[in-house]
Amino acid sequence: MRLSTKGRYAVMAMADLATNGHGRPVALADIAERQEISLSYLEQLFGKLRKGGIVKSVRGPGGGYLLARPPAQTRVSDIVLSVDEPLQTTRCTPGTPAGCHNNKGRCLTHDLWEELGNQIYLYLSSVTLEDICERRILGTSGLFPGEGAQPGVAAAE
Numbered sequence: 001m002r003l004s005t006k007g008r009y010a011v012m013a014m015a016d017l018a019t020n021g022h023g024r025p026v027a028l029a030d031i032a033e034r035q036e037i038s039l040s041y042l043e044q045l046f047g048k049l050r051k052g053g054i055v056k057s058v059r060g061p062g063g064g065y066l067l068a069r070p071p072a073q074t075r076v077s078d079i080v081l082s083v084d085e086p087l088q089t090t091r092c093t094p095g096t097p098a099g100c101h102n103n104k105g106r107c108l109t110h111d112l113w114e115e116l117g118n119q120i121y122l123y124l125s126s127v128t129l130e131d132i133c134e135r136r137i138l139g140t141s142g143l144f145p146g147e148g149a150q151p152g153v154a155a156a157e
Contacts (some may be wrong), residue, residue, distance in 0.1 A: 007080040009037050010045045011132075014079050017055070018071040018129040025064030032128055043085050052082030071129035079129075 016031045028046060032039040046065055049055045054074065055065045067074060131137060 005082070006045065006083050008039065009035070010049065010079050011076055011085040012043055013037065013045065014049070014054070014074070014129055015068075015132045017065060018067060018074070018133050021066060023066070025058040025062065025066050027064040048083045049079070052078070054079055054082050065123075067129075071133060075125050076127045076129070076131040076132070077124035080124060 012035050013031050016035055017026050020030070020034075022028055028042045029039055032042050046055060046057075050057055050065075053068050057063070057065055086154050105108070127137065
């Protein structure tokens with residue numbers, strides 16, 4: 001599965017909004033500058049996020065966007081799905097019994113990829129904007145090679 005820039009940029013922008021909003025509208029131009037994302041691209045994304053009920057817009061001077069609900073209640077999966085980013089790992093159409101083969105059968109690895117998609121969705125559903133902003137994401141993605149323990153490698157004494 002490949003999460004496109006649409007989903008990644010939407011989550012980045014929402015984390016920026018949660019971090020910098022503090023109950024006040026944030027201008028997309030400010031988010032675009034901080035996150036190095038095209039303003040026109042953000043406008044498209046925020047239109048979808050607004051329609052999805054993830055953000056609210058405020059017009060006029062000092063306007064911008066606000067979170068529609070607190071960061072602790074905004075799941076990453078909701079953001080990704082609001083910008084029409086499918087969480088699909090198979091070639092098959094979701095929700096149909098037909099597979100990706102010409103004879104409408106499913107390939108041998110179908111269940112593997114479908115379950116991977118389910119796990120990705122479950123993970124993104126378990127992470128909130130608050131988790132991102134408070135840096136509560138589990139794992140070692142922030143470590144560089146050589147830092148921390150590596151699986152299967154004993155620490156040197």
